[in-house]
Amino acid sequence: xxxxxxxxxxxxxxxxxxxxxxxxxxxxxxxxxxxxxxxxxxxxxxxxxxxxxxxxxxxxxxxxxxxxxxxxxxxxxxxxxxxxxxxxxxxxxxxxxx
Numbered sequence: 152x153x154x155x156x157x158x159x160x161x162x163x164x165x166x167x168x169x170x171x172x173x174x175x176x177x178x179x180x181x182x183x184x185x186x187x188x189x190x191x192x193x194x195x196x197x198x199x200x201x202x203x204x205x206x207x208x209x210x211x212x213x214x215x216x217x218x219x220x221x222x223x224x225x226x227x228x229x230x231x232x233x234x235x236x237x238x239x240x241x242x243x244x245x246x247x248x249x
Contacts, residue, residue, distance in 0.1 A: 158183035182221050189214035 161180035165173040192211030196204050
């Protein structure tokens, strides 16, 4: 629980008007929070039975998929930077070109 609060603090501290500069730390906090939540559900499913076990497995797996997809975004950091947030007024994705 304390580790989750640490990741929440990382996310809060990275909020700024200039989000482009701090989005990596926000993403790290978000990924850490998702990973810990997934681990909690997968540990709890060992102690539960019937429907509660099915729900814990389902939620743990879904959070794990979310963690994996967000972690892959962190890995392709050099490909797609969030310049669209600052420069675009609408849905202009020209900044994603190589």
